[in-house]
Amino acid sequence: MWSLSSITDIVQTWLGSTFNPTIALLLQFVMAGLLVITLFAVLGLVLVFMERKVSAYMQVRIGPNRVGPRGYLQTAADTLKLLMKEGLVPAGADKFLFNLAPYVVMISAMLLMAPIAFAKDFQMWDLNIGVLYVSSVSSIAVIGILMAGWSSNNKYSLLGAMRSGAQIVSYELSAGLSIISIVILVGSLKISDIIASQQDGWWIFKGHIPAIIAFVIFLIAVTAETNRAPFDLAEAESELTAGFHTEYSGMRFALFFLAEYANIFIVCAIGATLFLGGWMPFHIGNLQAFNHIMDYIPSSIWFFGKTFFLIFVIMWFRWTFPRLRIDQLLNLEWKYLLPISMFNVLLVTIMAIMKWHF
Amino acid sequence: MGAASMIVLIISAIVFAAGGIITSKILVMGIKNPVKSQPYECGVETIGNTWVQFNVGYYLFALIFLIFDVEIVFLYPWAVVVKSIGWTALLEIMIFLFILFLGFLYAHKKGALKWV
Numbered sequence: 001m002w003s004l005s006s007i008t009d010i011v012q013t014w015l016g017s018t019f020n021p022t023i024a025l026l027l028q029f030v031m032a033g034l035l036v037i038t039l040f041a042v043l044g045l046v047l048v049f050m051e052r053k054v055s056a057y058m059q060v061r062i063g064p065n066r067v068g069p070r071g072y073l074q075t076a077a078d079t080l081k082l083l084m085k086e087g088l089v090p091a092g093a094d095k096f097l098f099n100l101a102p103y104v105v106m107i108s109a110m111l112l113m114a115p116i117a118f119a120k121d122f123q124m125w126d127l128n129i130g131v132l133y134v135s136s137v138s139s140i141a142v143i144g145i146l147m148a149g150w151s152s153n154n155k156y157s158l159l160g161a162m163r164s165g166a167q168i169v170s171y172e173l174s175a176g177l178s179i180i181s182i183v184i185l186v187g188s189l190k191i192s193d194i195i196a197s198q199q200d201g202w203w204i205f206k207g208h209i210p211a212i213i214a215f216v217i218f219l220i221a222v223t224a225e226t227n228r229a230p231f232d233l234a235e236a237e238s239e240l241t242a243g244f245h246t247e248y249s250g251m252r253f254a255l256f257f258l259a260e261y262a263n264i265f266i267v268c269a270i271g272a273t274l275f276l277g278g279w280m281p282f283h284i285g286n287l288q289a290f291n292h293i294m295d296y297i298p299s300s301i302w303f304f305g306k307t308f309f310l311i312f313v314i315m316w317f318r319w320t321f322p323r324l325r326i327d328q329l330l331n332l333e334w335k336y337l338l339p340i341s342m343f344n345v346l347l348v349t350i351m352a353i354m355k356w357h358f
Numbered sequence: 359m360g361a362a363s364m365i366v367l368i369i370s371a372i373v374f375a376a377g378g379i380i381t382s383k384i385l386v387m388g389i390k391n392p393v394k395s396q397p398y399e400c401g402v403e404t405i406g407n408t409w410v411q412f413n414v415g416y417y418l419f420a421l422i423f424l425i426f427d428v429e430i431v432f433l434y435p436w437a438v439v440v441k442s443i444g445w446t447a448l449l450e451i452m453i454f455l456f457i458l459f460l461g462f463l464y465a466h467k468k469g470a471l472k473w474v
Contacts, residue, residue: 028359029359029362029366032359032363032366033366033367033369033370033373034370036366036367036370037370037373037374040374082382083378083381083382083385084382084385084386085382085386086386086388087379087382087383087386088394088395089395090395090396090397090398091392091395091396091397092397092408102375102379103371103372103375103376106371106372106374106375107367107368107371107372109371110367110368110370110371110374111364111367111368111371113367114363114364114367124359124363124367125359125360125361125363125364127361131434132434150409152397153397153408153409154397154398154399154404154408155397155399155404155408155410156398156399158408158409158412159412162412162413162416165416165420166415166416166419166420169419169420169423169427170419170423172423172427173423173426173427173430176427176430176433177430177433180430180433180434180437183434183437183438184437184440184441185441187438187439187440187441187442188438189434189438241398241400246398247397247398250382250386251378251379251381251382252379254378255375255378255379326473327472327473330419330471330473331471331473334419334422334466334471335466335471338426342455342459345433346448346451346452346455349440349447349448349451350448352440352441353440353441353444353445353448
């Protein structure tokens with residue numbers, strides 16, 4: 001069947017037959033890099049447009065509808081505008097760190113693309129510690145955010161960065177514990193093993209109530225980790241103007257913005273992989289006929305469908321809950337989510353040992 | 359693609375970010391003005407130094423986070439093998455988690471988790 005993996009195979013064999021091995025390998029790397037850059041740019045455009053449209057419809061208005069057909073080119077026009085803006089550096093800022101911060105954030109977001117399985121057999125690097133890689137690399141972004149806030153020579157930025165750091169490191173714990181509960185059920189950290197284990201049903205259905213608790217905690221934690229509302233204290237517009245990127249303008253601001261949206265995509269992709277089966281179609285046990293019908297839908301559509309559904313849920317949160325205060329936010333994590341998820345890990349362990357899951 | 363993909367991704371991130379910033383530098387015709395480079399504080403001139411002392415709470419939370427993060431790092435290898443080892447592994451991790459939880463309760467009792 002026509003799929004992403006067959007396209008890469010065709011390209012690979014063509015490269016191998018036309019060029020000598022070294023050049024073929026180099027060309028492959030260049031193509032992969034260009035592909036990821038394109039994916040990033042497209043993700044940025046699509047997600048910003050989606051955010052604006054979803055917000056608009058939830059507030060019973062139309063949203064951007066002037067630039068291009070039905071407003072589809074709005075974000076492209078915005079990017080062009082940001083490209084034409086001057087990138088100011090505030091007086092007294094730590095220039096080196098100020099210029100470095102967008103790169104750090106960008107690199108951490110880009111590195112997270114490696115272990116994500118976009119479709120069947122379509123993955124850059126299926127390393128055996130895939131899940132651990134994700135949780136370790138995603139914490140590099142905090143350094144970039146603290147760097148940006150500290151170096152800006154602006155009180156809003158400093159406050160925003162401090163809040164953001166406290167928030168991200170706190171919620172990393174419960175996100176990690178809910179990831180671990182799936183690792184216990186699978187018995188492997190490899191992304192392809194995790195997806196393969198969901199052949200007869202997704203973990204959210206197979207894992208009974210503990211898996212659902214873990215999924216809910218994961219969703220709350222990643223919402224906080226990506227600084228989204230209702231946990232958007234780091235850039236609470238009405239208090240801190242824009243938080244850690246107050247002083248950033250022009251293309252550097254655009255990079256922060258893009259990395260933020262890319263991070264939302266990545267955490268949702270990880271959530272979809274762990275709990276909703278990644279590219280695995282919706283299967284019910286051994287119902288062969290039903291499973292075969294589901295297999296006709298390409299795996300990439302399954303993956304992007306699940307991921308964008310989770311992104312939609314996170315956008316939905318923004319218009320449902322009011323913003324928390326910092327003490328409420330830390331209370332929620334340390335007094336509720338962390339003990340619950342620790343207890344949940346033990347429940348999942350008992351379930352895995354007794355083989356109560358399907 | 360293996361481990362080389364990390365290098366490819368780092369390079370493409372740098373190319374992407376640098377490409378954007380350099381392109382905008384070429385396109386922009388900036389007019390120099392000392393007011394432009396002042397820190398933004400909603401129109402009011404900033405008073406005093408920016409790098410001031412901040413709430414000690416952030417530091418306490420970071421310390422407690424460190425303990426629990428190390429705990430989670432220990433949990434990862436345990437989670438991979440717990441299914442094959444069985445009840446012994448569960449008992450051992452319960453002792454481990456119990457000791458940590460006592461520390462957590464102590465921090466809670468001391469008021470380290472309270473935002474002041």
